[in-house]
Amino acid sequence: MRLDDITTGMLLAKDVCDPNGNPLIRAGTIVTGRHIRALKSWGIGEIAIQSDAPPPAMAPRDPAELAELKAMLDVQFSLSNPEHPAMRALYDICLERALSQR
Template sequence: MAKINTKDLVPGMVLAKDAEHANGRVLLKAGAQLNENHIKVFKTWGINNVEITTGEDNSVQPKQDYSADEIKRALDKSRVKFQHCDMKQPLINELFRISAKNNLKNRGTNNR
């Protein structure tokens, strides 16, 4: 699992732990697959970070363990490439996920 800033979340990621407000209210249970509305709710309620799964099935991170900083860099690199795309489109969202995953696999091997 990795702690990810809400601004770096993308639909399709899966919560590893319950997303809770500071007052203890659970906004979304662990295991939920995030969509655009969930991410908006987190931002509205002031949730800055959430824990996402790091398994290969539903997250950006492959089997290897990566730091939250490495994941953030991979997401940022992909975000630049996809900045003009409609992330609400499932195909675009999946391509973004694959791009970020590849950025993690190839970290340090190319600087494109």
């Protein structure tokens, strides 16, 4: 898939390698904005994306790790209305990003 069509949250189907065959990003990685910027800077125009990837939030996680991240986000979002759809969406995005960076 062309890099311009890639969005965060997609699942990498194959390793992305440098010209010498050294892996830069491993298959199974959830693509982040940082990955997209790095790939562009490396001159990589296309990557293989898994088409039937489950949403990143559905990936199995260690319950203790998930609880720790949620506790951290609860503090950061303590002054917001958790029932507001925009704040709920922002919370979920932040949680997804924190999970993808671990």
